[in-house]
Amino acid sequence: MKSTKDTDQDCARAWEAMPWVLQDSAPQEQSAWLTDHLARCEACREEFAQQSRLRLALALPTGIQLDPEAGLKRLLGRIDAGEAEASAPRARAGGWVTRALVAAVLVQAVGIGILGAELWSSGGNHASYRTLSNPAQPAMAGAIRVVPDTNMKLADWNTLLHSLQLAVVDGPNDVGAYTVMPARTSTGDAALRQLRAAHGIRLAEPVAANP
Amino acid sequence: MKYADIDADETDRLLLQRMAAGDRAALATLYRAYHGRLCRFLSRLTRRNDVIEEVINDCFWIVWQKAGSFHGDSRVSTWIIGITYRCGLKALRQRGDEPVDEEGLPEDRTPAFDPGEDRELRDWLGKAMERLSADQRVVVELVYGVGHTLDDVATIMQCPVGTVKARLFHARVKLRNILPALAGEPITPKENRVP
Numbered sequence: 001m002k003s004t005k006d007t008d009q010d011c012a013r014a015w016e017a018m019p020w021v022l023q024d025s026a027p028q029e030q031s032a033w034l035t036d037h038l039a040r041c042e043a044c045r046e047e048f049a050q051q052s053r054l055r056l057a058l059a060l061p062t063g064i065q066l067d068p069e070a071g072l073k074r075l076l077g078r079i080d081a082g083e084a085e086a087s088a089p090r091a092r093a094g095g096w097v098t099r100a101l102v103a104a105v106l107v108q109a110v111g112i113g114i115l116g117a118e119l120w121s122s123g124g125n126h127a128s129y130r131t132l133s134n135p136a137q138p139a140m141a142g143a144i145r146v147v148p149d150t151n152m153k154l155a156d157w158n159t160l161l162h163s164l165q166l167a168v169v170d171g172p173n174d175v176g177a178y179t180v181m182p183a184r185t186s187t188g189d190a191a192l193r194q195l196r197a198a199h200g201i202r203l204a205e206p207v208a209a210n211p
Numbered sequence: 212m213k214y215a216d217i218d219a220d221e222t223d224r225l226l227l228q229r230m231a232a233g234d235r236a237a238l239a240t241l242y243r244a245y246h247g248r249l250c251r252f253l254s255r256l257t258r259r260n261d262v263i264e265e266v267i268n269d270c271f272w273i274v275w276q277k278a279g280s281f282h283g284d285s286r287v288s289t290w291i292i293g294i295t296y297r298c299g300l301k302a303l304r305q306r307g308d309e310p311v312d313e314e315g316l317p318e319d320r321t322p323a324f325d326p327g328e329d330r331e332l333r334d335w336l337g338k339a340m341e342r343l344s345a346d347q348r349v350v351v352e353l354v355y356g357v358g359h360t361l362d363d364v365a366t367i368m369q370c371p372v373g374t375v376k377a378r379l380f381h382a383r384v385k386l387r388n389i390l391p392a393l394a395g396e397p398i399t400p401k402e403n404r405v406p
Contacts, residue, residue, distance in 0.1 A: 050386070
């Protein structure tokens with residue numbers, strides 16, 4: 001004969017087992033044990049009957065009438081909208097980059113155009129220049145090559161050039177020769193003569209057009 | 212896990228893999244397969260059909276986006292119901308928790324074919340369930356209605372198994388004290404005893 005304590009423990013064990021026996025997930029031996037216990041315990045039998053009724057009630061149709069197709073259609077629409085929204089920023093970003101590149105190219109094209117027009121309009125007025133890789137400067141008509149004496153003072157040299165209206169356009173070269181040009185071509189011969197006659201000038205010769 | 216459950220889970224996993232690759236037909240199949248059971252589950256949380264549909268779509272929106280990150284730590288059904296549970300709680304928090312009130316159900320929530328015995332049982336269940344908290348209703352639905360194990364319920368509700376046990380215990384004690392009275396039976400001291 002079982003004691004009251006044993007019975008209470010069995011009822012507690014039966015209480016624990018009921019949900020899993022009802023949902024058919026309990027081990028076979030646990031189900032068999034509960035069946036045996038219920039045959040001997042009226043209280044647990046009543047409890048099990050209530051639990052069975054609860055499970056039966058929960059299995060009844062809920063009466064909710066929702067159309068799964070309508071819900072699915074709304075879900076797909078939401079997914080479409082989400083994907084469109086996700087792709088829109090990419091498209092917007094791509095458009096922005098493209099527009100920025102086009103704008104940069106246009107600015108460069110306009111800049112190059114303006115520069116070209118500027119060069120075109122002022123082309124001959126710019127002073128020519130020569131780089132070391134260029135061939136020697138061609139001889140200029142009326143140019144005079146002058147070699148001043150090494151003892152000639154700079155002030156005397158400047159005074160002489162100023163009085164004869166000559167300007168240095170090249171030199172001095174390796175031997176100390178300068179190339180000078182008269183302000184007016186018509187005065188070239190006179191300037192040559194005066195240079196030859198001037199004190200402190202060792203050499204004054206017209207530059208040959210074809211050396 | 213029963214063989215039928217294993218087969219169903221395998222099918223669900225294949226559908227998830229296809230969904231991860233952007234297959235909308237797989238999404239539609241999974242949606243239709245789960246719509247009924249999610250409706251039933253959510254009906255324990257709210258009586259509003261519009262909220263139920265919104266929560267189901269919120270759930271499948273997440274399932275669609277996360278299909279590729281499902282690692283298979285649980286059954287697919289456990290994962291989906293867990294998402295539904297959290298979406299449901301979020302919806303209730305946003306709208307204010309409305310206890311299920313079977314008496315206040317609109318006509319369209321009453322099945323067209325409702326034999327007297329079923330109606331009586333449904334009324335009995337409704338009155339009992341409204342005495343429970345939302346968490347207790349969910350545990351009762353998941354264990355007795357859906358047939359989940361304690362571990363599954365713990366995964367769905369993201370809480371320890373001990374918490375699920377406690378919620379189930381308290382729900383059963385409440386129901387034990389309420390159900391006989393609702394059935395018109397006198398409450399005896401023995402029926403109030405809890406093992």
